Amino acid sequence: MGGHTGAPPHDQVYDYLKARFPHHPVGISHNCAVFAAENILGWFPARLSDWWFMDYVPQHFEKVDFFGMSYYGRISHDPLPITYLNHPHKIKELGRKHDDIWEYYPEGLRTCLDRYWNKYKKPIIITENGVCDESDFLRLQAIQDYAAIIHQAIGDGIDVQGYYHWSTWDNVEWHLGPSMRFGLYQCDPRTRNRFMKPSGALYASLAHSKKITVHKHAEMAF
Template sequence: MSTTPLEFPEGFLWGAATAAYQIEGAAHEDGRQDSIWDAFARKPGAVADAHNGEVACDHYHRSAQDVALMGELNLSAYRFSTSWARCMPDGGTPNPDGIRFYSRLVDELLAAGITPWLTLYHWDLPQALEDEGGWANRETAERFADYAAVMHEALGGRVRIWTTLNEPWCSAFLGYAEGVHAPGRTEPAAALAAAHHLLLGHGLATQRLRARDPEAKLGITLNLNVFDPVDPADEGDRDAARRLDGQFNRIFLDPLFRGEYPADLLADVSHLGLADVIRAGDLEVIAEPIDLLGVNYYHGEAVTKSPPTATAQPSPFVAADGAHSVPRGLPVTGMGWEVQPDGLRRLLNRVQQEYTGPAGIPIYITENGAAYEDVPDADGFVDDQDRLTFFDAHLRALHAAVADGVDVRGYLAWSLMDNFEWAYGYHQRFGLVRVDYESQQRIPKASGRWYAGVAAQNALPPAP
């Protein structure tokens, strides 16, 4: 048994992350209008128990309290998203009252010594733009670049780290192919068009921000996964892993870092029109150099091949051809996701070797966390040892990746507090801090107290 703490590199950034629609509430205050998530959450059966983000964690009215809470947790960075529907409700016209909220938030963070890390898009497209075709419409990418410029005009002098998109895979494929996320469409061709236009929007916004502020740190956040063939010797299982890796990981990584889509992916989806939406010069825009890559990691998957008829319902994997994941006996979270910390180490080594390393781009873990069934005691405290163990195991895997030579410079836990968990409503809790949705009281959990100690020491305690 080791008695030595695992120290992280000097200057390693410790923080937590949230998203606007999941915590802010105030859905129709100060000029904010519907996002696609407001509209989607009102559809019968779209969200568990018909919940929505009308109130959420009431962060819009409690931001000062929440920033103080971040200080108690020893966070040095806070990754938040700005709501496009709050700042430009019709998708194109600035709303000073909405923008002012984020200006106050940034000032509160800076006063507390916490680095503001701004994400421009965490899934809350103005419904007005969805009514014009959403991300399947090329013009949305142009509008996104305009939005980026408006936000930089307001906040650029104080915000130095900018993420364009959070998890474009979810926006494109859960929203436009499987229909379980907003806007709830089940159109595979539109999903591929959305994926391309999201990437194009990222490139256009990066160009616009770079021109305005050459010293800003610009990046994108991708949710990445590890797909292992159930039987590496089986040709079908290997093809399953290739197909899912292509449509989940490489569909974004290759254009961003190599200026091209994977040839095998283009062949897999040749019948769905992706090639038709790619115009001359698009890939050069998408490959605009970035300063950092955000990686969100939650779990890996073991995958196999089955007859195409096995998937009767819409699937986000439009290139799957019967590929699907199967359980392999690992522990699972409350959402049924496998707990696979070793996958994080393997993923980071691969990403650096194949993508970020040759470009000299550092990696940040911008989301990692787990939902479990939290049971508060009489005082509202949650002794969430399962989540604490999850964080500990993944941070040890991250430390091992750093020891392998991977240039990882920070870790932002998901999430700062319990919140509206998209289609799951409020039943799945990811927070370091418990939120009592009736009283809006915030109480740090055992995992939050533990994480505060890790952040303060820049080190993991010795392994038990």
């Protein structure tokens, strides 16, 4: 690395990579969410979470060629975080749409895109986005919802240069094991056989044709 320069570790690594590969873009992947309060007790925890995750953390990784971000949903507080995984009854009482872990809030992707585009004015790559959905029905809707949001954001001038759906096939979550389903392909953990889900076919159509069939017969071009 050429010795300690006093620069933050991220900046040192960035400089090292650019020196070795000057024409390759270097960036990060920042985990984003929309933090909201359900009542007065949740106001401060939500503001603190928002500041920590959405402002304080990314400010340590600003030396980049692109801003990478992942997004999965909205996290409300009352005062503790509310997720379907930990508090399914609260999500149901609030009447919120949800996948098997989080509140489903696709509008939040645009909120995060606007926030970081306005702050950094650097190209954005969505490095993770999807839903935890064993049934695959919500995933079919999510692909349409998120594609429409990204399409509109690009039309409004946000430089979105890439999108990665999480995940190609059902994976092993850090602390939940193989029980949660994120994949476009169903994966049998015993045999490792993989089978395309309907969402996989829909995503393939979008990837190859830059068109997606939405609301029965309408088509959206990208």
